Amino acid sequence: MNTQAIIARDDANVLHTYGRSPIALVEGRGMYARDAEGREYLDFTSGIGVNALGFCHPAWVAAVSAQAGRLQHTSNLYYTEPCGALAEELCRRTGLDAVFFGNSGAEANEGAIKAARKYSVDTYGPGRSKVLTLVNSFHGRTLATLTATGQEVFHRDFGPFPEQFAYVPAGDLAALREAAGGPDTCALLLELVQGEGGVVALEKAYVEQVAAFCRQRDILLLVDEVQTGVGRTGTFLACEQYGLQPDIVTLAKGLGGGLPIGAVLMTRKVAQHMGPGSHGSTFGGNPVACAGALAVLGELTDDRLAKDNALAAALRAGLQTLPHVQAVTGLGLMVGVAFADGVSAAAVRTACERQGLLVLTAKTRLRLLPPLILTQEDVDKALAILRSVLESL
Numbered sequence: 478m479n480t481q482a483i484i485a486r487d488d489a490n491v492l493h494t495y496g497r498s499p500i501a502l503v504e505g506r507g508m509y510a511r512d513a514e515g516r517e518y519l520d521f522t523s524g525i526g527v528n529a530l531g532f533c534h535p536a537w538v539a540a541v542s543a544q545a546g547r548l549q550h551t552s553n554l555y556y557t558e559p560c561g562a563l564a565e566e567l568c569r570r571t572g573l574d575a576v577f578f579g580n581s582g583a584e585a586n587e588g589a590i591k592a593a594r595k596y597s598v599d600t601y602g603p604g605r606s607k608v609l610t611l612v613n614s615f616h617g618r619t620l621a622t623l624t625a626t627g628q629e630v631f632h633r634d635f636g637p638f639p640e641q642f643a644y645v646p647a648g649d650l651a652a653l654r655e656a657a658g659g660p661d662t663c664a665l666l667l668e669l670v671q672g673e674g675g676v677v678a679l680e681k682a683y684v685e686q687v688a689a690f691c692r693q694r695d696i697l698l699l700v701d702e703v704q705t706g707v708g709r710t711g712t713f714l715a716c717e718q719y720g721l722q723p724d725i726v727t728l729a730k731g732l733g734g735g736l737p738i739g740a741v742l743m744t745r746k747v748a749q750h751m752g753p754g755s756h757g758s759t760f761g762g763n764p765v766a767c768a769g770a771l772a773v774l775g776e777l778t779d780d781r782l783a784k785d786n787a788l789a790a791a792l793r794a795g796l797q798t799l800p801h802v803q804a805v806t807g808l809g810l811m812v813g814v815a816f817a818d819g820v821s822a823a824a825v826r827t828a829c830e831r832q833g834l835l836v837l838t839a840k841t842r843l844r845l846l847p848p849l850i851l852t853q854e855d856v857d858k859a860l861a862i863l864r865s866v867l868e869s870l
């Protein structure tokens with residue numbers, strides 16, 4: 478099938494909820510994908526931060542195929558090896574104590590909100606159920622996580638919404654003190670680098686003050702690392718760079734290396750309240766998804782992360798030298814580019830696609846989320862294409 482036929486069939490039968498580029502990808506290897514006409518694209522999107530090891534990494538393919546051929550699913554009524562092995566490795570790398578597995582970022586955040594409310598109701602009784610989030614945040618598309626998302630544009634047309642959510646502007650400690658003034662707040666949920674909100678990193682000093690404030694009041698600190706986690710920002714969790722020890726961390730995107738998986742990691746203090754029947758998910762902890770995630774963690778060694786930090790620095794330095802670039806934001810290989818001179822990020826993205834480079838946008842910015850297996854050669858090539866695109870605008 479050619480691109481035109483693939484697009485026409487999709488348009489006829491798939492819900493039109495996405496603004497797609499007119500590209501039909503049929504195969505990929507490492508940093509490159511190929512479309513139906515055989516054109517190659519250097520991928521600086523990793524499927525929105527998902528393909529941490531690029532396309533079809535041999536270790537990931539081997540782990541997933543072996544598990545698919547051995548035991549693909551059992552339900553959570555039985556034990557399987559990959560689920561426990563992955564939970565053990567995640568606890569080891571994060572210092573947290575227990576994990577619940579689901580299938581997506583939104584589902585992980587739902588689990589985090591439930592665990593926070595359960596802890597609060599068991600510890601303080603009912604009525605202390607308010608969850609604070611930040612203005613400009615993004616936490617998912619289910620009704621509760623949509624409500625948690627601090628952007629009006631996502632809320633339009635979908636109410637009524639679950640109660641007891643409120644928003645505070647990032648960087649404004651006084652607003653947080655005020656919003657959490659009553660006795661009814663149980664948790665604060667935040668992203669350390671707001672991804673969909675435009676790749677905006679929070680200030681370290683603000684985050685430290687927030688953590689101290691929450692600790693004082695026993696307001697649980699929930700960090701949404703769905704996009705920032707699993708090495709994306711240069712450390713396994715972005716929390717490490719902020720010196721944070723949260724009560725709950727959520728992961729998803731990069732964890733499965735391309736298969737759907739989400740995780741809610743928590744301290745023993747919170748975990749002990751989530752007993753049998755308190756939460757569940759049919760596909761959660763699926764052995765094939767867990768085997769894939771274990772392969773991802775196996776490749777993301779300290780050595781690999783050190784390389785990624787050097788490459789992130791080179792990419793950021795290179796971007797600063799390009800025409801029309803006003804600012805380079807984010808952390809590690811989660812990169813935002815703000816343009817001056819009225820240059821539109823969407824126009825840059827389209828022009829890059831024509832020259833064989835896949836990139837993303839977030840709000841008015843260009844967003845780069847390359848696979849964590851990239852090399853200096855890939856950085857140089859992406860910068861060369863971006864330079865040629867920006868020089869022609």
Ligand SMILES: *Cc1c(COP(=O)(O)O)cnc(C)c1O
Pocket residue numbers: 580581582583584586615616617618668672673701702703704705729730
């Ligand atoms: C992508 C994202 C989500 C939602 O994840 P899904 O897997 O699409 O449900 C939640 N939080 C953050 C920070 C994200 O980037």
